[in-house]
Amino acid sequence: MKSFFSSKISLAILVIVILLFGLRWYATSQNTESTQTIKLGVITGATGQYAFVGENYTKGVNLALEQWHKDHPDQTVTLTIEDDSFDPKKGLNAFRKLVNLDRVDALINMTSPTIDAMYEETRRINLPIAQGGEQGIEPADDNVFQLLPGNMVTEIALGKYVKEHGFKNVAVFVANNATFLRFLKGFEQGYGQPFKQFIINPDERDYRTFVAKTLAIHPDAVVFLVIPEQGANLVKLIREQSAEPLQYVFDANVQTGFPDYQRILRDTNALNGSIAINIRQANNPQFIEAYKKKYGQEPGIGASWSYDSFELLMRTYAKDPKTWINNMKNTSFESAGGKVEFDEVGVRKPDFFIGTIQNGVLPKQ
Known part of the structure; x- marks a missing residue:
């Protein structure tokens, strides 16, 4: 009888020890997870x-x-x-x-x-x-x-906007990297008509040939799908070489890079009347x-x-x-x-509009 009770006591002690050890391990693991x-x-x-x-x-x-x-x-x-x-x-x-x-x-x-x-x-x-x-x-x-x-949704919308507003002789400047070339496909999808494209390497610093070829076709709209510093320098050179003002069209990169336009052009009133995407x-x-x-x-x-x-x-x-x-x-x-919040491929959904630059300021709505 004594042996029986001793066995039960030993078993109970063992269970308690295991339980205490388990609780301690759980608490430690929880603390480790939180800290x-x-x-x-x-x-x-x-x-x-x-x-x-x-x-x-x-x-x-x-x-x-x-x-x-x-x-x-x-x-x-x-x-x-x-x-x-x-x-x-x-x-x-x-x-x-x-x-x-x-x-x-x-x-x-x-x-x-x-x-x-x-x-x-x-x-x-x-x-x-x-x-x-x-x-x-x-x-x-x-x-x-x-x-x-x-951006792709906005590039397609910009192409549609240019088409719907009757621009038929369009020149497009595009930066030669994978992202901007992808943007070009979006614009092309939205515009749906032929246009003249000028692909510019990211490290290019001499834009005279690009501007001369652009002015030679007398475009009714010039679209900028470029790094902002490139865009600002292209605008500056166009203004120096063209007696007539051109209709500029900018994608959302003008918004992220507007300080470059301010720095290079000095007076962004030079962009007044330009069409631009604005992401709210x-x-x-x-x-x-x-x-x-x-x-x-x-x-x-x-x-x-x-x-x-x-x-x-x-x-x-x-x-x-x-x-x-x-x-x-x-x-x-x-x-x-x-x-x-993301779409099915992990891209944040945009809220945007297309407007015109007035008084040297990006479009507001």
């Missing part, structure tokens, strides 16, 4: 083309990190920021450093050249990416989610207030996109990359730049 460091890599174009956007991008993501830590004091998130200078080689090197040395869990990327350069490698490792600019390839149902509202910026008042408090200025173009990129990754975070990516596909929330 583990989440490492985010950031690649911006802080120098080179769109440098002013890169500066805003850095400010926006740093503000997002600061506010996240304030609201989630038990969660540690780090940012490692690299600059690609709008150069695909530098971007690819930055990506490999972030992944192989810094061991980041996800990536916030700003520029189109870099996403094109690193895309296949990101797919192989299934890295969650909050992307800024458009890809040079057609977006797919994958690991890349574009926070800049989709629905900046949240609380975001604007927080940004002004931290930096002493209004948020510039790109700041809300990087803020939203950070929010996207953190709101949908999961330790397993596949789960994390799936969460990103199905999310919908309001953030600094308005509603964050």
Whole structure:
């Protein structure tokens, strides 16, 4: 009888020990999950083309990190920021450093050249990416989610607008990289008629031949699907060589790159009457207030996109990359730049209109 009770007591003690050990293990694992460091890599174009956007991008993501830590004091998130200078080689090197040395869990990327350069490698490792600019390839149902509202819809709409407004002798300047050539296809789809195209390499600095050939065909509209610095220099040269004003047509790149037009042209009244795409910026008042408090200025173009990129990754975070990516596909929330929601290929839905530049200012509605 004594042996029987001793056995039962020993068994009970063993069960209690196992239970206590299990509870301790569970508590420890939960604590580890909540306190583990989440490492985010950031690649911006802080120098080179769109440098002013890169500066805003850095400010926006740093503000997002600061506010996240304030609201989630038990969660540690780090940012490692690299600059690609709008150069695909530098971007690819930055990506490999972030992944192989810094061991980041996800990536916030700003520029189109870099996403094109690193895309296949990101797919192989299934890295969650909050992307800024458009890809040079057609977006797919994958690991890349574009926070800049989709441009292809706007390019098609711009082509239709030019056709519907009776422009028949059209010249198109287009930057010679995959993203802008893709934009050209969108414009071509919308316009649906022949036009004269002039493809300009991104590093081109002498535009005289392009302008001379354009003026020789006496176009009734000149369309700019180019890097803003190129566009501004082309306009400047056209104004110097043409006695008659031309009808300019700009895609949404004039919006992201308007500071370049201001810097190079000095007086943007030179653009009055130009047709331009405008993607509405629905900046949240609380975001604007927080940004002004931290930096002493209004948020510039790109700041809300990087803020939203950070929010996207953190709101949908999961330790397993596949789960994390799936969460990103199905999310919908309001953030600094308005509603964050994606179409079937991971591109943020655009809200835009087409107007004319007046008094040197981009169209407003």
